[in-house]
Amino acid sequence: MTGSQNGAALSELKKVLEGQEPVSIKAAFASDPGRFAKYHVQLDDLLFDFSKHRIDDALLGKLVQLARDSEVEAKRDKMFSGAAYNTTEHRPALHTALRNFSGEPIMVDGEDVMPDVIATREKVAAFATGIRDGSIPGATGKTITDVVNIGIGGSDLGPAMAARALTPFSSPRLRTHFVSNVDGADLGDTVAALDPATTLFIISSKTFTTLETMTNAQSARDWIVAGLGEEAVKHHFAAVSTKLDLVAKFGIGSERVFGFKDWVGGRYSMWSSIGLALVIAIGPAQFEQFLRGGFEIDTHFRQAPIEANIPMLMGLLGVLYRDIQGVSTQAVIPYDQRLGRFPAYLQQLDMESNGKSVHLDGSHVTAQTGPIVWGEPGTNGQHAFFQLIHQGTEIVPVDFLVAAEPTQADAHHHDLLLANCFAQSQALMQGRDIGEVAAQLEKGGMAPDEVKRLAPHKVFSGDRPSSTFLYRRLDPRTLGRLIALYEHRVFTMAAIWDTNPFDQWGVELGKELASKLVPIVSDAGAATDGLDSSTAGLVAHRRSVASK
Numbered sequence: 001m002t003g004s005q006n007g008a009a010l011s012e013l014k015k016v017l018e019g020q021e022p023v024s025i026k027a028a029f030a031s032d033p034g035r036f037a038k039y040h041v042q043l044d045d046l047l048f049d050f051s052k053h054r055i056d057d058a059l060l061g062k063l064v065q066l067a068r069d070s071e072v073e074a075k076r077d078k079m080f081s082g083a084a085y086n087t088t089e090h091r092p093a094l095h096t097a098l099r100n101f102s103g104e105p106i107m108v109d110g111e112d113v114m115p116d117v118i119a120t121r122e123k124v125a126a127f128a129t130g131i132r133d134g135s136i137p138g139a140t141g142k143t144i145t146d147v148v149n150i151g152i153g154g155s156d157l158g159p160a161m162a163a164r165a166l167t168p169f170s171s172p173r174l175r176t177h178f179v180s181n182v183d184g185a186d187l188g189d190t191v192a193a194l195d196p197a198t199t200l201f202i203i204s205s206k207t208f209t210t211l212e213t214m215t216n217a218q219s220a221r222d223w224i225v226a227g228l229g230e231e232a233v234k235h236h237f238a239a240v241s242t243k244l245d246l247v248a249k250f251g252i253g254s255e256r257v258f259g260f261k262d263w264v265g266g267r268y269s270m271w272s273s274i275g276l277a278l279v280i281a282i283g284p285a286q287f288e289q290f291l292r293g294g295f296e297i298d299t300h301f302r303q304a305p306i307e308a309n310i311p312m313l314m315g316l317l318g319v320l321y322r323d324i325q326g327v328s329t330q331a332v333i334p335y336d337q338r339l340g341r342f343p344a345y346l347q348q349l350d351m352e353s354n355g356k357s358v359h360l361d362g363s364h365v366t367a368q369t370g371p372i373v374w375g376e377p378g379t380n381g382q383h384a385f386f387q388l389i390h391q392g393t394e395i396v397p398v399d400f401l402v403a404a405e406p407t408q409a410d411a412h413h414h415d416l417l418l419a420n421c422f423a424q425s426q427a428l429m430q431g432r433d434i435g436e437v438a439a440q441l442e443k444g445g446m447a448p449d450e451v452k453r454l455a456p457h458k459v460f461s462g463d464r465p466s467s468t469f470l471y472r473r474l475d476p477r478t479l480g481r482l483i484a485l486y487e488h489r490v491f492t493m494a495a496i497w498d499t500n501p502f503d504q505w506g507v508e509l510g511k512e513l514a515s516k517l518v519p520i521v522s523d524a525g526a527a528t529d530g531l532d533s534s535t536a537g538l539v540a541h542r543r544s545v546a547s548k
């Protein structure tokens with residue numbers, strides 16, 4: 001077995017580091033004024049500060065060696081080459097082709113995929129422009145004012161997150177909505193305020209079979225037919241899918257159908273025509289800036305040495321905490337209200353990619369794989385869950401994301417936002433020991449007994465890790481850069497674990513069981529024999545309390 005297989009290199013490193021105390025970040029800062037200079041990477045305006053992590057030169061060297069021994073670079077090159085990296089689904093993982101501006105061909109099965117990528121992008125751009133400038137109106141001739149993307153998972157989270165993030169770049173004339181849940185409240189609440197004559201639905205589904213999306217699509221179709229008649233359907237729907245035959249059956253004309261290939265994973269698909277709603281919102285030129293941001297990071301990921309390679313360092317730090325220090329979680333806290341959906345987007349990207357228990361060869365992993373990813377914007381989180389991050393027993397590595405300057409927002413507010421962001425990572429790192437707490441309380445005139453009683457409650461251990469990403473402003477290019485950084489972080493970690501980050505079999509069982517339960521839930525007289533007693537009990541209780 002080589003070091004790259006079955007996470008062997010990681011097992012070796014774990015043995016070497018066993019029993020070692022984590023590096024004290026606080027002490028390291030105190031003893032080395034040059035620590036920041038050593039542990040940051042700058043790519044144009046984008047700064048990645050990883051100085052507030054439990055690393056020193058020796059440990060960083062070992063982590064870099066781990067990446068080498070795990071053959072992360074060779075695996076990366078294989079992914080970019082168009083080889084069938086996704087071995088359990090027998091296909092390449094080539095979302096990077098969608099943002100390839102190198103002019104170089106990318107070959108899959110002997111064919112260059114780039115001409116089709118470019119032609120599809122142009123078709124998307126032409127349609128988006130027509131909706132934006134009103135030259136593609138609704139059935140009654142009225143200009144489209146509301147675009148509703150119907151999709152779920154990778155066919156929803158990316159465009160929905162980005163449409164919100166890039167609000168200042170969006171057409172003020174158009175509103176973009178995202179409907180995903182099979183819960184009828186989602187579609188119902190969305191269309192309640194809309195006029196069918198000025199509404200365009202985009203049915204986004206890689207497979208065009210997903211229960212939620214197909215159910216919502218049918219109900220949206222009924223809503224259009226009820227408002228405008230059957231003939232209007234062709235003017236009020238567009239579709240994005242890899243399954244063009246299924247789209248045709250739904251009744252959407254080919255000029256409004258935008259394809260992509262099965263080598264684009266759902267959670268990696270917002271760079272493809274799945275981005276249609278976003279292209280309509282921000283326009284093709286801004287969407288190209290978004291793609292170019294992703295391409296910049298691809299170039300960096302492919303060319304930078306491991307020790308200066310931001311996604312590789314992000315991945316190595318992730319593995320350090322997950323596997324060597326037994327940390328189970330990763331918080332992502334954007335100090336940017338418009339990145340409110342970014343953590344949810346990353347949850348699918350990271351947890352669907354790296355929530356795995358077997359190596360590529362099917363053997364069970366011995367390492368811990370994907371962390372639990374979560375987050376909310378700062379400063380709001382400070383007034384909610386930050387207590388646990390500062391004083392709880394669980395170590396929570398945090399990624400802070402913040403722009404140097406606001407985009408269409410008040411400059412004074414932005415200074416306060418930045419100060420808070422910087423202060424949080426500083427507080428996590430420095431902490432406050434009992435001596436300092438006691439001195440502060442005594443200085444305030446508190447009686448010694450009370451100082452003794454209160455002081456332990458006010459201690460901050462410090463040494464709590466975080467990264468900070470600081471960039472000029474949140475624009476399409478920066479959003480593209482941020483997403484690509486996380487995509488490659490996820491890839492780096494999977495490469496070390498020797499797992500497949502591009503399949504998602506873990507979502508299948510629930511879907512299968514749901515389809516068997518639909519007839520039982522829908523028909524109050526259907527037999528529940530054979531169901532486990534909990535499921536049967538839930539069905540019975542539902543029947544007893546529901547009014548129909």
Ligand SMILES: O=P(O)(O)OC[C@H]1O[C@H](O)[C@H](O)[C@@H](O)[C@@H]1O
Nearest residue numbers: 153154155205206207210266507
């Ligand atoms: O785009 P679709 O085929 O409708 O799939 C939508 C989503 O559902 C699936 O269950 C997968 O877990 C996701 O990876 C996918 O993005």
